[in-house]
Amino acid sequence: MRRTTRIAPLLAITAASLLVAGCSATGSGAPDGAKDAAVADDTTASPRLTVRSADDGKGGDAPSAVARPGGGHDGRLATKSALKVASFDRNSGRAVITTPAVRPSPSRPSASSGSSSSAPSGTPSYPTSSGSPSATSPASPSATASKSAPPPKTDVAAGDIIASAPAPGAPQGVLAKVTKVVGRTDRGTEVTTAPATLDALLGGSTAHGAVPVDPASVKVEPLAPKVKVSWAKTGGLHFGPKGAQLPLGRLRLDVGAALPTPPGGPVSAEASATGYVQLAPEVDFSYEGGKGGGVGGASLTLSGKWSSQWELKGRAAASTEAEPLRVPFAKLHADPVIQVGPVPVVVNLDLTCYLQVDADGKASVDVKQDLKGDFTVGGAYQHAKGWTPVAEATMHGTPVRATATAAGKVKAALGAEASLGLYGSVGVTADVAPYLRAEVAGTASAATDGTASATGSWAAFGGIDVSGALRAHLDIFGTPIFDRRIPLGPLNREWKLAAGHRP
Known part of the structure; x- marks a missing residue:
């Protein structure tokens, strides 16, 4: 015999926020191949952002975005950024940010005075704020910036909201607000951060x-001796137990x-x-x-x-x-x-x-x-x-x-x-x-x-x-x-x- 059972949602969701499983990876209503920039239907409508799978850094460094002070709901949305999180310590909130080049920013006040060149990017290995190496974050930022280096003029300033894909010391990604530019290290610009929220980046847009x-x-991670894993990636083939071909995009676990x-x-x-x-x-x-x-x-x-x-x-x-x-x-x-x-x-x-x-x-x-x-x-x-x-x-x-x-x-x-x-x-x-x-x-x-x-x-x-x-x-x-x-x-x-x- 055969029977179908449906568990209805506890409360109804409006059509605006209901997502239907199985819709295309480019997102509802978004054109295929759309660019990363926000796309507005007209000058008065809320900007509509595309939703898609990210590169995950496979084509280079982990992608990042920055919202500047004064952005958000006044219409200035986050933009794609060249800033990279070189290291991050979730416990202390300290991070090292690198930039490919330094450009003066006279239109926006910097959190520090003086000028210097940007430090080269890299993946440093710093001690944690306690002074001992971290077992979970080997690339934690330094607790202190270089005292001999002059204060930097960089593309990051207090008030910036930074979102980054997984980065050294932050395997689960970074969403943080820069609270202070500490100074320059030999690996980049060290900053202190505090937790941020997505509305500071997405503002009045829809997605x-x-x-x-x-x-x-x-x-x-198998937890039992008789566990077998097989998968079939969309666009590729991988066969399951006994030569059975799995549907694309499926992950299979066999257990006894x-x-x-x-x-x-x-x-x-x-x-x-x-x-x-x-x-x-x-x-x-x-x-x-x-x-x-x-x-x-x-x-x-x-x-x-x-x-x-x-x-x-x-x-x-x-x-x-x-x-x-x-x-x-x-x-x-x-x-x-x-x-x-x-x-x-x-x-x-x-x-x-x-x-x-x-x-x-x-x-x-x-x-x-x-x-x-x-x-x-x-x-x-x-x-x-x-x-x-x-x-x-x-x-x-x-x-x-x-x-x-x-x-x-x-x-x-x-x-x-x-x-x-x-x-x-x-x-x-x-x-x-x-x-x-x-x-x-x-x-x-x-x-x-x-x-x-x-x-x-x-x-x-x-x-x-x-x-x-x-x-x-x-x-x-x-x-x-x-x-x-x-x-x-x-x-x-x-x-x-x-x-x-x-x-």
């Missing part, structure tokens, strides 16, 4: 688009794990879970500047195609009074860069794939299911309503095999726990967990082939749980801060795979 995450850029069984149980009752999950994740981004200043709307969501086939077999005994048994089998991480007009927006994506079992060790099952569909989780902001959660999924479950014997119950999930953020700040957490569930009453023994014996009833179900929360860090858009977590759910839908009864 809508979805960008797929390149599966080849995803770092996978033994599960705890009742003490003293027969060898034939040993429990296991095996199968695979395929993902094609996309990041949906939306921003709309307010007409009178501030942010009118914004959204950040993770969506994607989901396909899995897996089997639960045996007599599992993986239940505790407090929590079911959760076995993580792989961690995935990616920092895709979305180019929003001239601004590189760094998205931080983490996924932990896991098996979870809640069973009483009495029922013996052999349940296998094909599952296909898609999901969307995240948050959307409207000036009049604030932040609201987005939780949506469409799943199609088809039983391949289902048998059950002996009274008892079991529930097992093959899911993914996700976190989504910008520039190192987590804004959304979500748990997408398709599951199998079986329950047996009496002494029933039955299967999908129609065979049955003894008396009692049995049933097997497929389902999906979606849970999670919005975090205060979504204020990185420049929206008001909320002081609590806004839950995505919990949401649950379930469908029957097979059932039987014998009087």
Whole structure:
């Protein structure tokens, strides 16, 4: 049998901020091959920025953008910049900025006096503010600038807002405001910074688009011995297990794990879970500047195609009074860069794939299911309503095999726990967990082939749980801060795979 389940968003989102999974990488309404500069429909309309996958620095240095003091909502948007973040220390906020050349800037006051040449660019290795080398940021900037060098005249000044793709010391990107130009080092201009928000760069513009995450850029850390990884990059080919060709843009994880069984149980009752999950994740981004200043709307969501086939077999005994048994089998991480007009927006994506079992060790099952569909989780902001959660999924479950014997119950999930953020700040957490569930009453023994014996009833179900929360860090858009977590759910839908009864 086959059934479709849809989890509707908790609250409706306006058409302006709703992003549809699967739209082109150039963004909604943006012409193909559009330039990085903002494009306005007319002289009075809000500038419309293209949204596309960024170069990620593969063609050179990491891209960056700068908004000058007085920019933003007065119409002066951020522009593509030659400034580069040579090093960054997130703990202290100190950074070293390099420029290809120095040009006098008489039209804009500098944060320092005097003049000098720009220092050559490079990737220095400085101590942290504590004076000892950092294990996580080997390229942290120097705690002090060169005392013998005269104050520099550079292309960076106090008040500048800098956005950069991942850079030395900042693997999750940089979004910061320059608070002070400290001075020149042998590697560049050292500055102190404070956290900034995207509205200072995007101002009164609008931007809508979805960008797929390149599966080849995803770092996978296996946490179990029987985990195999394969992927198919769009525009290229990569074959999965046993020569099966994956759909382009998909990432596949194959897993097999033994599960705890009742003490003293027969060898034939040993429990296991095996199968695979395929993902094609996309990041949906939306921003709309307010007409009178501030942010009118914004959204950040993770969506994607989901396909899995897996089997639960045996007599599992993986239940505790407090929590079911959760076995993580792989961690995935990616920092895709979305180019929003001239601004590189760094998205931080983490996924932990896991098996979870809640069973009483009495029922013996052999349940296998094909599952296909898609999901969307995240948050959307409207000036009049604030932040609201987005939780949506469409799943199609088809039983391949289902048998059950002996009274008892079991529930097992093959899911993914996700976190989504910008520039190192987590804004959304979500748990997408398709599951199998079986329950047996009496002494029933039955299967999908129609065979049955003894008396009692049995049933097997497929389902999906979606849970999670919005975090205060979504204020990185420049929206008001909320002081609590806004839950995505919990949401649950379930469908029957097979059932039987014998009087």
